[in-house]
Amino acid sequence: MTVKAEKEPILKAAKYVYNFDRMAYYNRASKKAFSVEWVEDHSDEELRRALAEPNDSDSWQLYAEPRPPQGVIQEFLADINR
Secondary structure (H helix, E strand, O other): OOOOOOOHHHHHHOOOEEEOOOOEEEEOOOOEEEEHHHHHHOOHHHHHHHHHOOOOOOOOEEEOOOOOOHHHHHHHHHHHOO
């Protein structure tokens, strides 16, 4: 699955990196991650709004539908926090 051409530049401009193994975009500075499915299922406007939302916590904000099991989330976070 790939992100539509009009959405990938939005993510790249916001400094999101694609993880091929997990099929997700993430940004360590903002501590946010978006699954490809979430990006595809939401409009450009919804994506921009989610990117702009501040993350005031020390935890990662994950945007995924359906939400993966906690074990998968922990593995993903371990991978990207290396």
